[in-house]
Amino acid sequence: MTDQTNATGFDWDGPAFQSQMKKRRRSQIRLKLLGLGAIAIAFLMLMLLIGSLISTGYQAFTQTHLKIEVFLDPEHVDPENPARGNYRQILTDTMKVQFPEVADDRAALRRLTSILSNGAQFTIRDRVVANPGLIGETVQFNVPVSDDYDQLNKGLIDPETPEAHRRLKDDEIANFELLKDRGVVTKPLNTALLTNADSRFPELAGLKGALVGSFYALLTCFLLSFPLGIGAALYLEEFAPRNRFSDLIEININNLAAVPSVVFGLLALAVFLGWFGMPRSAPFVGGMTLALMTLPTIIIATRAALKAVPPSIREAALGVGASKQQVVFGHVLPLAMPGILTGTIIGLAQALGETAPLLLIGMNAFITSAPSTPFDSATALPTQIFIWADSPERGFVSRTSAAILVLLTFLITMNALAIFMRQKFERKW
Template sequence: MPSEWYASTESIMNNTLSTSLNKSASSQTIRLPDFSGSHLAKRYASERRFRILGIASVGVAGIILLILLSSIVSKGYSAFWLHKVELNITFSAEVLNPDGSTLEEVKLKQANYLALIHNALKEKFPAAVGNRRKIRMLYGMIAPKADLVLRDMVLSNPSLIGTTKKVLLKLSDDWDSLSKGFINRDLPESDRRIKDLEINWHDQLQSEGHIHSVFNADFFTTGDSRNPEEAGIYSSLIGSILTLTVTLLISFPLGVMSAIYLEEFAPNNRFIDFIEININNLAAVPSVVFGVLGLAVFLNFFGLPRSAPLVGGLVLALMTLPTIIIAARSALKAVSPSIREAALSLGASPLQVVTHHVLPMAMPGILSGTIIGMAQALGETAPLLMIGMVAFIVDIPRTFTDPATVMSVQVYIWSDSPERAFVERTSAGIMVLLGFLVLMNAAAILLRKRFEFRW
């Protein structure tokens, strides 16, 4: 009896479930994903459009960068050579030693070497003699400091006195621009800095083979000058090296130690959150604000020397610190937690875990972030203008407290000069600056590869 009752009950339940499923299936239609060919074609077309847009974006950015670099190179490559004129210089004893007394080094230093150049020019173009306007144009052919070349020659070899020798002397900036083809000869004479008579003299010298194009080594070995043909980047290059040295010595250890504390040892409270927020905010503060801070604190309060690499390095270190801290924290966070757990399980202290295991593995990322921050500091101008590093510096800085300028500020100074020859030196300075930035980024890549750990 019970078995028959269980059988009848199970049959009734099955019929009821079947009826309910049929009603549910009839009232609701189950929609499966459309895997037909048209749907897949739309998806693939959308992916292709997205890929094309990405490639186009990279291409547009590359074209803009290529146009920028082409513009800089086309204007600046000519600064790496200059033109000199070959003159027959007579080292006349009457000019160098008019009183006929014993030759002394002091007298030789004070002799009138400029007269030797003027005599050679008048001998080459005798038609200009007697006309003050023509003589003034003739003397303007030679660079202002060309007489120093003759002085050094006589001081090193006094036996030149009384002889005649062919000497290469720098052309002035206008004559150099004419030799490079930057002077438009088709313009009216009143609209040109170079007059028709000077062009005739130039063409005569060039046809006789007396004008020579040489590598402009002085651009890399001399300091700044009011005369574009004498201006170089050596003083600003040394100033940049000294400034970045101070920046690195301050920002790297402080940034790495701050990142280690915040990432590995700092408690989780509101004060630490406040510090982290401010570090992130400082990374977005305009650089000129750091210049105002350096002017108020380092110069006015502490009385440090103005326009010195020491002050510039301190200002750039404050600006670079947030970048280094953020990059170092990201590198520390990227280290696998299993490294920390394994070291702790073997009895290492938290400090040993960080110094012996975590920090070496995070060092590639830390060094990359540091070099990127230093590259950013190398190109900064606004904060250094606020502390006086925009001054006209001719002498080469030797110490961290000597007056100096940096390459970015030097480019800014040259760009504000009206002479045509400073245009090419501005672009040439940018090319050298970009070269240093490329080298620093290449160093970051090499350091990452060198110290990279694989696990």
């Protein structure tokens, strides 16, 4: 053997070969490290994304409240008509009791009252309207404080910064510290985040309208795209003859899957709103738009699921005399159903996060109540995130992050459900 090697004139053990080998190994390691680095960057970005959302968003899951004793003065509330009472005055009186020393200074009093959220008066009003017997009594209320003080209590406003650079002045902070010392400041779980609709005031803003709107939109999307998608996929996969017409449909579906989402918004704006005169901002119209986008996903997933059913099933059914449609609807479709449902859930999860087309049909309107039907104006979760991200108030930063965490929770749940269904029901032949 050594003779042969020497015959080529190459020294396999010589320094030239050794250094070449070293170089080759180095380049091997380099590629490996580059790959690892790339994955590390992707990991890092995901961590950074989730980390920044959690670190800003967790603050929004609690809300500073003030426990106050409110005397429901019959002078300001008429028991005959409790809805029209002067609750602002009642609150001012309440603060007067808390800080007797400023009782005569109206400007100072006004600044004190601004510790309370603008919505505090409505909290009291709703309770009084529900129970007019309370008028004339002193009742304990737990009302949210306004955004600036909420930020202060959560440590987001640093009292150490120069007075000119912060939203709250020294005396305001001192007042709040006084209240804190009296133990009336609480920080309970922020249930308003899920039970309130949108508001101009961050401390009152919640996601209810967006959640209901998204639910209606997804429901519409499902009701439209699921039957249409299955019908189209069944035709293309099981019945369509190989001809130009079915080729055309296939090319169409593949192209639709790659059309930018904002173009679907343009289509909805021109056709649904412009030509058919459907209402703006309605979840129903949003759902129709999302259905058009989800359709290709569902068709592609359904076709894959139908393809996975072995031909022996079809042949056996045909062999005992079933018609082509009896085979498909009685045997193939039920067997493919888990795969179809998995694809549908993934398609719906995509639709839930879709924003651009909903913006174009006006689902970014400012609406302070949850829609009661799919035809009312509403926002959706992603568009609500967009609105809040655009709002200048500081409290909306953490609320945007919190809304995103809520959205991501829904998406993860849906995807987990899809994975679970795939593993539990999918059959391998």
